[in-house]
Each structure stands twice: as structure tokens, then as C-alpha cells.
Amino acid sequence: MRIKFWGVRGSTPTPERRNSRYGGNTPCVEIRLANGTLIILDCGSGLRALGKNLLREFGERPIRGYIFLTHFHWDHIQGIPFFLPLYRKGNAFLFHSVLRKGNELQGAVEGQMVGPYFPVNMSVMGAERDFHDLDEHPVNLNGATISSAPLNHPQECVGYRIEADGGVFVFATDTEPGSAFHDKTVRELARGADVFAYDAQYTPEKLAADKKGWGHSSWLEGTRIASEVGVKHLVLFHHDPDHDDFFVDGLVEKAQQEFPRVSGASESTEIMLPKGSARQADLVAESNRRQENRYQIELPVRVEWGRSGGQMYTADGVSRDVSRRGIYFVTSGEVRSSQPIQLELVIPDEVTHRGDETIRFLVQPVRQDDLNGAHGLPQAKTGVAGRIYPEEAPPIAPTGLEEEDEAP
16 A cells, blocks of 8 residues: 655645645645555645646546545645546546535535636536445445544544555544544544554644634644554644744654654655555655755756666756755756656856866656746746755766757
């Protein structure tokens, strides 16, 4: 079972640079079973990027997905109108949610696309859509057992427990401690989980003061639950829109003092659960990477990658954000490589006063953003986030390509 986070922010999207490490999209989690079954938990704004990724992966092949919604607040459904696979004939998506009094699943999903809220309604979507109300009984889905439990949140909410491929992932976002009934159900849901993604929107101080009754929790309550019920790894989720990267780093550090195996959910983070055991080393490394100092610096970069047949491609761009283990740069066109790419970072003579200096290293792309005029860019650009390999990259051999060449 592979788990990938596409949206980790709570309440509203935050497309701000200060949130770029953890991400500003609202909740969306992709789960892929070993047999290829696609499960989607919540449909916040992160669903848009997932949809584009699915189209690249499947090409012309039909996509079938199973969507489970925790509740109908807008930050958990607002990505549906922008989920491109829904507009393609031949695809099929089955929506699931726990039956609520006066809150009908299909009406809630389709209602956000009726006038005057959206220019078109869901009738323009070519994909097959089915809607299923869940009860208290677990669902067996292509080898996965999916259970739900009520959470303490205004207008009701549920958490999900997914048991598949020998692993257990629990998703409990949008819940507030203090209700004896719900405190018990969330612990039963999380018991023995390999990975427990939990609502940590507020600080304990905020939760005890002016945010009491808003339906959210804190990192401290997450560590308490994880300790009490034998969770292997806790992932802090549903970050507050006013908490920037460094603030979330601080919350993770505080949580680790109470429960060592903690990380903060970030967009593009992937977790594998082979044979029921979380890959703790990968999770801890991801958490440590998020806590490193990052520097906003704009320097020329040149990237080079190979394709089948030995052909090489190059692209020029500009760095935006650099840390010891990661870099974010902007270039024209896509960097179409799932393998490590070679990158040159050029420090110009105006800075060194002893001629241009070039730093070379290997980078593994982990995310690409279609900027398309964003951030004041005059033309379409692609933002690329990558992990820097610790070992030194081999020298970049000349390819004979012109500077303006891009991947086809």
C-alpha cells in the first residue's frame, strides 16, 4: 500500500511561498494498493494536482477510482470541479460517505457546481459517477478493508481506517478532543496503526482558548492518542492556514519530545507500507528534511536529463528555494524524467568577485507545478521540487543541444 499526500492544509488553500515546503493545498490523500486499486481520501484543492498526475500516468487508459469523503465542508470537496479525470468519458469514480441526516452525498458534491457558484454543472463531466452511503459496517474493497468512525466536528465528520497489503493507515482529520464518546472512537480507530494522520491544526493553547468548539485538535492530543493505542508513526495533518513552514517545524519538534516517531504531512510525501511495517527510516528522513534551514535565493540553473535511446535534454532556469537536501527551481517546459537529473547551480562573478562558480549535483524530481503565469511570470513556466543526492554528481558532459532546447 502506497500513501501519497496531495493536500495537507486545513480550512483554505494558502498559495504563499512561506508555506511552500509543507504545501498550501487543502486535504487530499491518494492510496494505491498493490493490485493497483486507486482510493482517494477527501477532495480538497490537492485533488487538482492528483488529477493531472493520473492523466499523465494512465494516458488513454480508463481510470477507476474510489473516493471516500470525511465530510462536506468546502475545504474537503472544493477540488472536485477541477479534477480533470471526471471530465473524461470512460473513467469511473465511486463516491462514498457516511449517511448523515439532511446531508445527502450526491447533493453535497454536485451542489457546489450549480449556479451561481460555478459556470457549469456536473452534467458536463463525461466520467461515470456513482454515490454510495456508508453505514457503521466495514467495506471490503478489492482486498482492502475500510472502516469508519465518527469524529467530533460541526455538521459531523468521520475518520477512516484502511487495512490492506498487510499495513494499516488511519486518517482522522477534523476532530476536537473533549467528547468522551468521540475520544473513545478515534482511539479505537487508530489502535495499532502503522501510520496515523491526525488533525493538528491548532496549538494546545489556541485549542483551550478561542478555538474551542471549532472542531479541530492539536499535536499534543495526537501524541497522546499515538502513545496510548500503539501507533507506529504519527503524521501531523490539516495545518492551520496561518502556520508557515517554520511554525509547523516547531510543532513537529514539540511533538517529537512527547512521541519520537512524528512527521509533518507535506505535499508529495509518499509512505510505503510493505508487510504491515511503516518504513520508519524514510519517514524520519522526510521529517528531518522539512526541518532544515531553507534559503530563498535566485541563481541561474541548468538541468540535464537522459531519455530512452541515450538522447539528452537540457533546460535553463532559476533557483527559488535551496536547502541542504532540497531545491526548488523554475524553468520553461517540463522536466520529463522520473530518474535523477543533473543540475548546475551558477554563482555569478558579481557575487564571487573571482569569476562564475558552478556547483553540480544530482537531483531527484519529486513534484512539478504548472505555474502558467503565476508569481508574475510573463509566460508559462514549470516549478520543479527535487531532493539533492548527498553524493557528488559526475561532471556534466556537453550534449550539443542549444540552450533553448526543451523536452518534447
